[in-house]
Amino acid sequence: MSFTFKGGIHPYEGKELTMDKEVIEYLPKGDMVFPLSQHIGAPAKPVVKKGDRVLVGQLIAEAGGFVSANIHSSVSGTVKVIEPRLTSSGSKVNSIVIENDGKYESVEFVPNNTPVGELKKEEILEAIKAAGVVGMGGAGFPTNVKLSPKNADEIDTIIINASECEPYLTSDYRRLMEEADKVIEGLRIALRLFDGAKGIIAVEDNKPKAIKLLQEKLKDDPDIKVNKMKTKYPEGAERQLIYANTKRYINCKMLPADVGCIVHNVDTAYAICEAVREGKPLIDRIVTVSGDAIQNPCNFLVRTGTNFAELIEAAGGFKSEPEKIIAGGPMMGKAVYQTDIPITKGASAILCMTKDEVAENEPGACIRCGRCVSVCPGRVMPNALADCVEHNDIEGFLEGNGMECCECGCCSYICPAKRHLTQTIAGTRKLVLASKKK
Numbered sequence: 001m002s003f004t005f006k007g008g009i010h011p012y013e014g015k016e017l018t019m020d021k022e023v024i025e026y027l028p029k030g031d032m033v034f035p036l037s038q039h040i041g042a043p044a045k046p047v048v049k050k051g052d053r054v055l056v057g058q059l060i061a062e063a064g065g066f067v068s069a070n071i072h073s074s075v076s077g078t079v080k081v082i083e084p085r086l087t088s089s090g091s092k093v094n095s096i097v098i099e100n101d102g103k104y105e106s107v108e109f110v111p112n113n114t115p116v117g118e119l120k121k122e123e124i125l126e127a128i129k130a131a132g133v134v135g136m137g138g139a140g141f142p143t144n145v146k147l148s149p150k151n152a153d154e155i156d157t158i159i160i161n162a163s164e165c166e167p168y169l170t171s172d173y174r175r176l177m178e179e180a181d182k183v184i185e186g187l188r189i190a191l192r193l194f195d196g197a198k199g200i201i202a203v204e205d206n207k208p209k210a211i212k213l214l215q216e217k218l219k220d221d222p223d224i225k226v227n228k229m230k231t232k233y234p235e236g237a238e239r240q241l242i243y244a245n246t247k248r249y250i251n252c253k254m255l256p257a258d259v260g261c262i263v264h265n266v267d268t269a270y271a272i273c274e275a276v277r278e279g280k281p282l283i284d285r286i287v288t289v290s291g292d293a294i295q296n297p298c299n300f301l302v303r304t305g306t307n308f309a310e311l312i313e314a315a316g317g318f319k320s321e322p323e324k325i326i327a328g329g330p331m332m333g334k335a336v337y338q339t340d341i342p343i344t345k346g347a348s349a350i351l352c353m354t355k356d357e358v359a360e361n362e363p364g365a366c367i368r369c370g371r372c373v374s375v376c377p378g379r380v381m382p383n384a385l386a387d388c389v390e391h392n393d394i395e396g397f398l399e400g401n402g403m404e405c406c407e408c409g410c411c412s413y414i415c416p417a418k419r420h421l422t423q424t425i426a427g428t429r430k431l432v433l434a435s436k437k438k
Helices: 121-130 173-191 210-216 237-244 268-277 308-314 371-375 382-390 393-400 408-413 421-436
Strands: 030-036 059-062 077-086 092-100 157-161 200-206 224-229 263-266 286-292 298-303 323-328 335-338 351-352
Touching: 030 298, 030 323, 030 393, 059 092, 059 200, 092 157, 092 421, 121 268, 157 237, 157 323, 173 200, 173 210, 173 224, 173 263, 200 237, 200 298, 200 323, 224 237, 224 382, 237 263, 263 268, 298 308, 308 351, 371 382, 371 408, 382 393, 382 421, 408 421
Parallel strands: 157 200, 157 263, 200 224, 286 351
Antiparallel strands: 030 092, 077 092, 286 298, 323 335, 323 351
């Protein structure tokens, strides 16, 4: 039996390009750029200045508020400047620029070998906070905050999102195949925070080797089970993942904690383990570099702050000039117009495509086929919502539950008229949220 949800699509996976390639550690050569906003919430505040020498693992910016995260240097070197630099979001963010000396001299990390059952909840949360761990699936929510819900006594399920449903991405898969023990330990540490909570590792059924490996390692563990998910996009979306595994429903006004759940990415669980067990801050992650324009698609262990262009070169460069470069997956990632941008905590992939399929298709009129409705995991009517936007009918947009859109892209993908449904709805959602904040 495979767990699943209503709706969704089956795009070309593209995972065969990198899923069987072991992770390669990449040591950066150029300057390192550390944006102070690599997470949801307040930007971090620099604790270094121009001319300071720093070491690997040294704190260079501290959390700027309760919802914020520490940032550490991933190299040894000298602070060159603190100034706005371009990021994958398309905007400039105040950043600490460090000249890499290539020596990789490190601060001393302090390990903690206390058995899980004897770890104090406060020391777990403090270690995660100190390490600057955030959600590494893209959202970047500070992990210590997520693990400190107001209704902690009601949390009964922690789900590790190992679905990796975005096409081409295989960074989570390689982490499981090569370092499953640390991912499992990270989950066990998180479970220690909630009395009686159980763990689920949710893996799509297109990853049978990972499922078999996890089941073997967890066969005698009564607190963690491995759920095989039906391969379908967006299986890894938070709402869909929770529903598929627990049959609990959340809407746009709710958090997973409201239904007793917490969801973590694979690499986040790994980072929790490293923070608590090794005292190591979040300074690296696995990044998939792939696409039909890349000479040698592969997975790299990358230090945060590394330049996109360096990684592309390390993968052999372009075998043909790409029309589109995407930071992240093809469904929910962001197209970038240059590669002089840094790897951040939430950067899972760099995709280089020979054709920009979106630009090639001019949108036409809606033919009322209903395909967008049939695949929408949010159970809304994307065609009707887009019509509301085009007629400036915000009230109709809200009455049609437009805020329930998760911006997954299924409707745009399936639309035979090639309407830009997701972009239209997403833009309006942002306007509504901005007006509410005012």
